[in-house]
Amino acid sequence: MRYNGGMEYELKNDTLYITDIADFDLDKSADCGQAFRWKRCETRAGERCAFYCVLRGKPIRAVQTEAGLAVRPCAKGEEAFYIRYFDLGRDYRAIEELIAADPRLAVCLPGARGIRVFNQEPFEALISFIISANNNIKRIAGIIDRLCALCGEKLEFEGQTMFAFPSPDAVASLKTEQLTAIGAGYRAPYIIESAKKIAEGYDLEKLRDMSLDDARKELLKFKGVGPKVADCILLFSLGHTDAFPIDVWIDRAMNELFFGSVPPKKAEMKEAVLSIGKYSGIIQQYIFFHARAVQLGKK
DNA sequence: AGCCAGGCTGACG
DNA sequence: CGTCAGCATGGC
Numbered sequence A: 001m002r003y004n005g006g007m008e009y010e011l012k013n014d015t016l017y018i019t020d021i022a023d024f025d026l027d028k029s030a031d032c033g034q035a036f037r038w039k040r041c042e043t044r045a046g047e048r049c050a051f052y053c054v055l056r057g058k059p060i061r062a063v064q065t066e067a068g069l070a071v072r073p074c075a076k077g078e079e080a081f082y083i084r085y086f087d088l089g090r091d092y093r094a095i096e097e098l099i100a101a102d103p104r105l106a107v108c109l110p111g112a113r114g115i116r117v118f119n120q121e122p123f124e125a126l127i128s129f130i131i132s133a134n135n136n137i138k139r140i141a142g143i144i145d146r147l148c149a150l151c152g153e154k155l156e157f158e159g160q161t162m163f164a165f166p167s168p169d170a171v172a173s174l175k176t177e178q179l180t181a182i183g184a185g186y187r188a189p190y191i192i193e194s195a196k197k198i199a200e201g202y203d204l205e206k207l208r209d210m211s212l213d214d215a216r217k218e219l220l221k222f223k224g225v226g227p228k229v230a231d232c233i234l235l236f237s238l239g240h241t242d243a244f245p246i247d248v249w250i251d252r253a254m255n256e257l258f259f260g261s262v263p264p265k266k267a268e269m270k271e272a273v274l275s276i277g278k279y280s281g282i283i284q285q286y287i288f289f290h291a292r293a294v295q296l297g298k299k
Numbered sequence B: 001a002g003c004c005a006g007g008c009t010g011a012c013g
Numbered sequence C: 001c002g003t004c005a006g007c008a009t010g011g012c
Helices: A026-030 A079-085 A092-101 A106-112 A122-131 A137-151 A168-172 A176-181 A185-199 A204-209 A212-219 A227-237 A248-259 A266-276 A280-293
Strands: A007-012 A015-019 A047-055 A058-065 A068-072 A154-157 A160-163
Touching: A007 A079, A015 A079, A026 A047, A026 A058, A047 A079, A047 A160, A058 A154, A092 A106, A092 A280, A106 A280, A122 A137, A122 A185, A122 A204, A122 A227, A137 A160, A137 A168, A168 A185, A176 A185, A204 A212, A204 A227, A212 A227, A227 A280, A248 A266, A248 A280, A266 A280
Parallel strands: none
Antiparallel strands: A007 A015, A015 A068, A047 A058, A058 A068, A154 A160
16 A cells, blocks of 8 residues: 555555655664664564564564565554554655755764654653653663563563553652662652653643644643753654754754854754754754764764 | 763752 | 752763
């Protein structure tokens, strides 16, 4: 079946095969710091890369081959979920053309080409990015793994023990000491408070249809969520392609690429981000990848 | 060994 | 409104 004028997919033997996916790069996308639960695993014949993950409570193995992307298991009716998760219905060719055409951004493209912004589950994104504050990617992933082992559902898959991301109720009923024990540090009470708000019925999905500014204001009411974390949640789980998280890497990259290494005023930075356009958030991911790959701004 | 990391909170101007 | 110390923890 055709999709978006290019991509094509087929469900066969419990496996979803997606082909004609342009320059999609699973390796970069799963390993670029947007999501923390993708675990690289051994490749088999013909596979470029392979990962385990648990999505909405179900373990999967996703691989990229010469032909495209394959996800197993996938039941009939689940195709759309995975296509949406990997954002394969979007025309990234057009976005990468935008980057190539912008002299400030073009340098990011060769290394970052093929990145896709995944559509994660909002609660998982909320908790994950609260944990991400003033932290490094490796340690963030470790804390999240231990959180899942602490109170997520235990699953067996291909001989591996895996854990689902826990429910809001499960996280909400943890004690602060349990979270500090797994390394969450001073974020422990923020995690519990925010999970309680969700467990008590706050629906993050409603932020999907709100304006970027209104949705951000809503997220800023959560403990442990500031401007940067709010933008991560909006970009990585709620479809706001113009949410532009500014962390230390992006700040350094923007300074160099847009301002000749002269730190701009806040209003100037805001203007620069707006000038990137309605896909600025997605493009941010290319900038982030490039900045880290070349250790931009560091010796 | 000491700086750093997908920053935020609360206090103070 | 903007600025800023303090913050848990382990990666490098």
